[in-house]
Amino acid sequence: xxxxxxxLPTPTLLLDRSRLVRNITRIxxxxxxxxxxxxPHVKTHKCLEVARLQEAAGAAGxxxxxxxxxxxxAAHGFRDLVYGVPIESGKFDAxxxxxxxxxxxxxxxxxxxxxxxxxxxxxxxxVGIDVWIKVDTGYGRCGVAADGPALPALAEAVGxxxxxxxAGLLTHAGHAYHARGxxxxxxxxxxxxxxxxxxxxxxxxxxxxxxVLSLGSTPTLTHVDHFxxxxxVRAGNYVFFDVAxxxxxxxxxxxxxxxxxxxxxxxxxxxxxxxxxxxxIALSKDRGAVxxxxxxxxxxxxxLEGRDLGLRLDSLSQEHGVVTAVDPAAxxxxxxxxVGSRVRIRVNHSCxxxxxxxxxxxxxxxxxxxxxxxxxxx
Amino acid sequence: xxxxxxxLPTPTLLLDRSRLVRNITRIxxxxxxxxxxxxPHVKTHKCLEVARLQEAAGAAGxxxxxxxxxxxxAAHGFRDLVYGVPIESGKFDAxxxxxxxxxxxxxxxxxxxxxxxxxxxxxxxxVGIDVWIKVDTGYGRCGVAADGPALPALAEAVGxxxxxxxAGLLTHAGHAYHARGxxxxxxxxxxxxxxxxxxxxxxxxxxxxxxVLSLGSTPTLTHVDHFxxxxxVRAGNYVFFDVAxxxxxxxxxxxxxxxxxxxxxxxxxxxxxxxxxxxxIALSKDRGAVxxxxxxxxxxxxxLEGRDLGLRLDSLSQEHGVVTAVDPAAxxxxxxxxVGSRVRIRVNHSCxxxxxxxxxxxxxxxxxxxxxxxxxxx
Numbered sequence: 001x002x003x004x005x006x007x008l009p010t011p012t013l014l015l016d017r018s019r020l021v022r023n024i025t026r027i028x029x030x031x032x033x034x035x036x037x038x039x040p041h042v043k044t045h046k047c048l049e050v051a052r053l054q055e056a057a058g059a060a061g062x063x064x065x066x067x068x069x070x071x072x073x074a075a076h077g078f079r080d081l082v083y084g085v086p087i088e089s090g091k092f093d094a095x096x097x098x099x100x101x102x103x104x105x106x107x108x109x110x111x112x113x114x115x116x117x118x119x120x121x122x123x124x125x126x127v128g129i130d131v132w133i134k135v136d137t138g139y140g141r142c143g144v145a146a147d148g149p150a151l152p153a154l155a156e157a158v159g160x161x162x163x164x165x166x167a168g169l170l171t172h173a174g175h176a177y178h179a180r181g182x183x184x185x186x187x188x189x190x191x192x193x194x195x196x197x198x199x200x201x202x203x204x205x206x207x208x209x210x211x212v213l214s215l216g217s218t219p220t221l222t223h224v225d226h227f228x229x230x231x232x233v234r235a236g237n238y239v240f241f242d243v244a245x246x247x248x249x250x251x252x253x254x255x256x257x258x259x260x261x262x263x264x265x266x267x268x269x270x271x272x273x274x275x276x277x278x279x280x281i282a283l284s285k286d287r288g289a290v291x292x293x294x295x296x297x298x299x300x301x302x303x304l305e306g307r308d309l310g311l312r313l314d315s316l317s318q319e320h321g322v323v324t325a326v327d328p329a330a331x332x333x334x335x336x337x338x339v340g341s342r343v344r345i346r347v348n349h350s351c352x353x354x355x356x357x358x359x360x361x362x363x364x365x366x367x368x369x370x371x372x373x374x375x376x377x378x
Numbered sequence: 379x380x381x382x383x384x385x386l387p388t389p390t391l392l393l394d395r396s397r398l399v400r401n402i403t404r405i406x407x408x409x410x411x412x413x414x415x416x417x418p419h420v421k422t423h424k425c426l427e428v429a430r431l432q433e434a435a436g437a438a439g440x441x442x443x444x445x446x447x448x449x450x451x452a453a454h455g456f457r458d459l460v461y462g463v464p465i466e467s468g469k470f471d472a473x474x475x476x477x478x479x480x481x482x483x484x485x486x487x488x489x490x491x492x493x494x495x496x497x498x499x500x501x502x503x504x505v506g507i508d509v510w511i512k513v514d515t516g517y518g519r520c521g522v523a524a525d526g527p528a529l530p531a532l533a534e535a536v537g538x539x540x541x542x543x544x545a546g547l548l549t550h551a552g553h554a555y556h557a558r559g560x561x562x563x564x565x566x567x568x569x570x571x572x573x574x575x576x577x578x579x580x581x582x583x584x585x586x587x588x589x590v591l592s593l594g595s596t597p598t599l600t601h602v603d604h605f606x607x608x609x610x611v612r613a614g615n616y617v618f619f620d621v622a623x624x625x626x627x628x629x630x631x632x633x634x635x636x637x638x639x640x641x642x643x644x645x646x647x648x649x650x651x652x653x654x655x656x657x658x659i660a661l662s663k664d665r666g667a668v669x670x671x672x673x674x675x676x677x678x679x680x681x682l683e684g685r686d687l688g689l690r691l692d693s694l695s696q697e698h699g700v701v702t703a704v705d706p707a708a709x710x711x712x713x714x715x716x717v718g719s720r721v722r723i724r725v726n727h728s729c730x731x732x733x734x735x736x737x738x739x740x741x742x743x744x745x746x747x748x749x750x751x752x753x754x755x756x
Contacts, residue, residue, distance in 0.1 A: 265466050
C-alpha cells in the first residue's frame with residue numbers, strides 16, 4: 001500500500017482525518033452546549049468508521065437516508081436509527097425485517113394513507129414500529145403543517161394504533177442550504193424551532209404528548225441562538241463540510257475534509273487551459289456552491305499539502321475537469337503545472353461527491369493512513 | 379427474483395432490452411452505410427453484456443474512459459481498446475501491465491512532454507504502445523490544432539520512437555452536445571470531418587502517413603452527410619440515448635433505454651406536489667437536458683409501461699425528487715398517484731445516471747429479464 005498521496009491512482013476521493021475529528025468534536029460540543037442530543041445523519045458519509053467517531057463523541061442514534069444504510073449500520077451495531085425518507089408500502093417488508101431483528105428503526109409518516117396500512121402490517125407481524133410525524137417548517141418538500149388540522153389527525157391515528165408508537169415530530173429546514181449569510185440562516189433556524197414548538201402545543205391542546213422534537217441541518221445548527229424546548233438535533237454535512245457550507249458561513253475552507261486527487265492530463269499555456277482527470281462522475285455535477293457564488297466553479301484546486309492554487313474548475317465533462325486561467329497569477333500557476341502534476345480538488349458539495357466513490361482514502365497531511373468503505377446504493 | 383417491475387425496490391435503474399438492441403442495430407447499420415468502422419465508447423454503459431451486443435453488431439474495438447474499464451473489458455476478451463483520456467506518467471504502469479498481457483491498448487497523446495517519457499517507458503519494458511494523437515477540432519478541451527506546427531512535430535516524435543507506434547489521429551466534437559437542431563449538429567460534424575482531413579494532409583506534406591482517422595460523437599454520427607476519407611467513428615451515448623439527445627435531435631423519446639424506477643413518498647394535492655424517492659444520487663444532477671430545454675426538468679415521469687404521465691421533476695435533493703404540477707391535467711395526474719405508487723423517471727443524461735448505479739435491471743415490457751453489472755470506478 002502506498003503511504004503517500006502522490007502515489008495514488010487518480011481520481012481518488014481523499015478524507016483528511018484530523019479535520020474530520022475536529023469537526024465531529026466541535027459540533028458534538030456545540031450540540032451539548034445547546035442542550036440537545038445530536039443524531040448525526042449518515043447520508044453524508046455512509047461510512048462505519050465515521051459513525052463510530054460520531055458515536056464516541058456522544059451521538060444519540062443515527063439518521064439514515066437509504067434502507068441500504070439502515071441494513072449496513074444495523075448489522076454493525078448501530079441499533080437506534082431513523083430512516084429519513086417518508087415510508088411507503090413498498091418498503092414495509094424491509095422495515096419489518098429490521099424491526100423484527102431488534103433494530104429500533106424509526107420511520108417518517110406524513111399521511112393517513114400510509115399510517116393505516118403501516119399499522120396493519122406492524123400488528124400482523126407482531127412488531128411495534130416507531131413513527132415520527134414529518135412536519136414542514138418552510139422547506140416545502142415533505143411533511144404536514146405545524147398549525148393545520150392534518151397534524152393532530154395523524155398523531156391521533158398513530159398514537160391510537162396498537163402496532164405503532166408515536167416517537168415524535170421531525171423536521172428539516174433544507175431551505176437553509178440556499179440562504180445567504182448567518183442572519184438569513186438564523187432566521188430560518190428560529191422559524192424551524194418555533195414552528196416545532198407550535199406543533200407540540202397544537203398536539204398538547206388535543207391531549208397528545210410529543211415525546212421528542214427533532215429538527216436540524218448543518219447550517220441551522222451552526223447559527224441558531226438557542227434550542228430551548230427542543231430535544232434532538234440532526235445534522236449530516238458537518239462531518240465533512242464543503243465549499244457550499246463555507247459560502248453560507250457554516251465553516252471555513254480550512255474545515256473542509258474531502259478532496260479529489262486528480263492528475264493534469266492536458267495543458268495549453270497559450271489558452272491558460274488545464275485539464276484534469278476528475279470530471280462529472282468523480283466530483284458530481286452538483287452546482288450548490290456555484291449557484292451561491294459563481295466564482296467557486298465546480299471545485300477549487302489545491303496542491304498536495306492543501307494550499308489553494310488559485311485555480312477553479314470552470315466546466316466538467318464525464319472524466320475531464322477544465323480550468324481556464326484568465327488573470328496573470330492564475331496563468332503563471334498553470335505554467336507551473338505540467339502534464340502529470342497531481343492536484344487536489346476541494347469538494348463543493350460533500351454529500352454528493354462522496355456518493356460518487358466506493359471508498360475514502362484517509363490521509364494525515366500527505367501520508368495515507370487508512371481506507372474506509374462508502375456503503376452506497378439502496 | 380421478482381419478475382415484475384412493480385415488485386422491485388426503489389430506486390432501481392432500469393434498462394429496456396428491446397430498445398437497446400434496436401439502437402445498437404440501427405447505429406451499426408448507419409456506420410456501415412457511411413463506410414466507417416464503429417468503435418463504441420463504453421463510458422456510457424460500462425457493461426460487458428452491452429459491449430457483447432455491440433461486438434455482435436460489428437463493433438471494431440472499444441473506447442474506454444477509465445483504466446478500470448480497460449482492465450475489466452480486457453479481462454473479458456475485449457483486446458482492442460483505446461483509452462480516451464490523455465495519458466500521463468502516473469498511469470504508465472497500468473498501461474504497461476495491460477500491453478504486456480497482450481492487450482492492444484491505444485493511448486491518447488497531445489504533447490511532446492508526454493510522448494518522450496512514454497516512449498522511454500515502452501522501450502525499457504520491451505513493449506510497443508499504440509499512440510493516437512488527439513486533435514482539437516473545435517471542442518476546446520484537449521488536443522492539438524489540425525493545422526498548426528505542434529501536430530507534425532508530435533507525429534514525427536511518436537513515429538520516430540522505437541517504443542511507440544503511430545496509430546492515427548483522433549478527435550471528439552464534444553461541443554455537438556450543446557448544439558440546437560440538426561443543421562447546427564451537421565455543421566459541427568462537417569467541421570470535425572474536414573479538419574481531420576486537413577490534419578492528415580498536413581502530415582502527408584511532411585512525409586507521414588496517418589493509418590486511421592477516428593472521430594465522432596452520437597449527435598455528429600446521427601447528422602453527418604458523409605464520412606468520405608474517414609476510417610473510424612466513435613460514439614457512446616447511442617446505446618441508451620436520453621432526453622438530452624432527443625432534445626438535440628439524435629433520437630426520439632421512444633428510443634430512450636434507461637429509466638429509474640421510483641416510489642411516490644409524499645403527495646400534497648393542494649400544492650400539486652409529488653415527491654419520489656429518486657433524487658440527485660439516483661438520477662445525477664446533470665443539467666444537460668435542462669439547459670437545452672428547461673421544460674424537461676430533471677426527468678420525465680412515466681408509468682410502468684412507459685407512458686408519459688405529463689409530470690416533470692422540478693428539483694432534486696439527495697434522495698428526493700420533487701414534482702410541482704401547475705396545469706389542470708398535471709394536477710389531475712398527481713391526484714391519481716397516491717403515496718406508494720410506482721413511476722419511472724426517463725433519464726436526462728444516460729452516461730451520468732448510469733454511473734450512479736452498480737447494476738442495470740434489464741426489462742422487457744414490465745417483466746424483469748436480467749441484471750447486468752455496471753463496472754464503475756477508476
